[in-house]
Amino acid sequence: MEKLIFEKSVPGRKSHYLPSLDVPEKTIDELIPEKFQRKQDARLPELSELDVARHFVRLSVKNHHIVKGFYPLGSCTMKYNPVINEDQARLSGFRELHPLQPVEMVQGALELMYELQELLKEITGMVDVSLQPAAGAHGELTGLMMIRKYHELQGNPRKYVLIPDSAHGTNPASVTLAGYEAIQIPSDANGCVDLAKFKEHLNDDVAALMLTNPNTLGLFEEHILEITAALHDIGALAYMDGANLNALLGIARPGDMGFDVVHINLHKTFSTPHGGGGPGAGPVAVSDRLQDMLPVPVVEKQEDAYRLNWDRPKSIGKISSFWGNFSVLVRAYTYIRMHGSEGLRRVSENAIINANYLRTKLEKHFRLPYPGKCMHEFVATGEKLREYGLRTLDLAKRLLDYGMHAPTIYFPLIVREAMMIEPTETESKETLDAFADAVAQILLEAQENPDLLKEAPHSTPVARLDEVRAVKQLDINYFTNLEN
Numbered sequence: 001m002e003k004l005i006f007e008k009s010v011p012g013r014k015s016h017y018l019p020s021l022d023v024p025e026k027t028i029d030e031l032i033p034e035k036f037q038r039k040q041d042a043r044l045p046e047l048s049e050l051d052v053a054r055h056f057v058r059l060s061v062k063n064h065h066i067v068k069g070f071y072p073l074g075s076c077t078m079k080y081n082p083v084i085n086e087d088q089a090r091l092s093g094f095r096e097l098h099p100l101q102p103v104e105m106v107q108g109a110l111e112l113m114y115e116l117q118e119l120l121k122e123i124t125g126m127v128d129v130s131l132q133p134a135a136g137a138h139g140e141l142t143g144l145m146m147i148r149k150y151h152e153l154q155g156n157p158r159k160y161v162l163i164p165d166s167a168h169g170t171n172p173a174s175v176t177l178a179g180y181e182a183i184q185i186p187s188d189a190n191g192c193v194d195l196a197k198f199k200e201h202l203n204d205d206v207a208a209l210m211l212t213n214p215n216t217l218g219l220f221e222e223h224i225l226e227i228t229a230a231l232h233d234i235g236a237l238a239y240m241d242g243a244n245l246n247a248l249l250g251i252a253r254p255g256d257m258g259f260d261v262v263h264i265n266l267h268k269t270f271s272t273p274h275g276g277g278g279p280g281a282g283p284v285a286v287s288d289r290l291q292d293m294l295p296v297p298v299v300e301k302q303e304d305a306y307r308l309n310w311d312r313p314k315s316i317g318k319i320s321s322f323w324g325n326f327s328v329l330v331r332a333y334t335y336i337r338m339h340g341s342e343g344l345r346r347v348s349e350n351a352i353i354n355a356n357y358l359r360t361k362l363e364k365h366f367r368l369p370y371p372g373k374c375m376h377e378f379v380a381t382g383e384k385l386r387e388y389g390l391r392t393l394d395l396a397k398r399l400l401d402y403g404m405h406a407p408t409i410y411f412p413l414i415v416r417e418a419m420m421i422e423p424t425e426t427e428s429k430e431t432l433d434a435f436a437d438a439v440a441q442i443l444l445e446a447q448e449n450p451d452l453l454k455e456a457p458h459s460t461p462v463a464r465l466d467e468v469r470a471v472k473q474l475d476i477n478y479f480t481n482l483e484n
């Protein structure tokens with residue numbers, strides 16, 4: 001069969017691989033009930049193209065983003081997103097796809113999905129992958145649903161999922177959504193899972209442990225093999241939150257650590273511009289214990305053709321309206337192929353080197369609750385700002401006046417006045433030095449003129465917003481904003 005997807009597109013020509021559909025024409029009245037039909041012309045803004053272009057450029061520089069400045073938001077992996085990803089995602093053969101096209105017409109897209117699955121299998125050391133989940137949190141729910149199905153099929157449904165106290169908030173939320181009860185496991189003095197406390201909680205009602213590795217303190221869980229083996233001994237499974245995979249590429253694999261399922265935040269590790277809730281993709285990779293439970297349909301290769309296999313009796317079913325967030329998959333595929341295995345390893349090595357460089361510079365200013373080498377990120381405490389009547393939040397806001405985004409603050413919850421700093425591999429030494437200099441300068445300001453920090457930022461279009469109100473009273477109407 002011909003592969004039409006990669007065919008060169010012809011400018012001005014409509015989708016060249018759609019069949020001519022023999023659909024009878026209908027009038028508007030037949031298609032749309034009268035109550036939904038517009039009675040007068042829509043009030044659309046009348047603007048020239050130049051005005052529109054200027055409007056968006058102006059807006060784009062009002063906000064802070066990775067193309068404008070440093071963005072060391074821990075756990076979020078705000079790395080630079082190569083433009084080539086966007087070029088690939090915009091190829092007309094990809095962009096004009098419709099998820100209801102028959103598989104014969106979308107062989108190129110299925111090939112890309114299949115190849116991406118294979119690459120993610122190699123990167124994670126797991127036996128199979130589903131690309132369907134639309135975000136990390138969605139991957140968590142998918143993974144937990146598979147774990148639930150696994151135990152049910154064993155005739156032994158269980159009640160609890162263990163979660164370390166340093167976990168991301170989505171972990172307990174997903175556990176609850178999946179119908180389990182979360183049990184919190186404390187961290188030890190080194191910032192890793194407290195092994196003795198963990199073992200106290202092991203019993204026949206434990207379905208799984210959910211663990212981030214490296215954890216949200218930027219530390220590699222030292223006893224990982226012992227932990228996953230102890231879980232398997234009681235018939236429980238091991239879930240890895242893979243949001244921090246940026247530290248492990250080509251160095252260590254969840255599959256080799258004994259995990260049964262890991263979600264991968266493609267938008268973090270494999271670069272898609274994200275933030276403000278999307279877009280993302282959170283594929284899950286599984287061990288042979290969970291392979292049969294993967295969501296349907298599964299993308300498979302049969303001789304030279306690709307197909308969607310729905311015939312999987314032990315599957316948890318479908319968890320996405322269609323096949324996944326395809327344009328994010330294209331970006332991740334491009335990023336992985338562009339780097340190759342050597343390049344991906346260098347991504348992680350440089351992410352770790354950058355984090356440790358910045359850590360040693362900032363150690364002079366802030367106490368590190370878990371000192372010593374970190375992986376791709378580290379956590380410091382801004383508690384000494386309290387001496388000047390200030391908080392970590394004030395330093396975070398003042399950084400914006402220096403053209404830099406704040407690190408993640410007040411997370412993880414186990415560190416007071418936490419600052420979680422992830423520089424990523426794409427930043428230069430000059431940028432890291434500039435950040436350390438800005439922090440030093442702000443600490444001087446804190447001593448001399450604390451109000452400067454309290455009222456910061458001074459250089460942005462809006463200063464301190466009530467973020468909760470913005471979410472609860474969402475106002476995205478063009479005209480109300482214009483009139484106000």
Ligand SMILES: *Cc1c(COP(=O)(O)O)cnc(C)c1O
Pocket residue numbers: 075076135136137138168170171212216241243244265280282
């Ligand atoms: C980002 C993140 C998540 C959630 O991923 P989303 O794609 O935002 O849903 C879960 N765990 C950790 C550790 C994360 O950093």
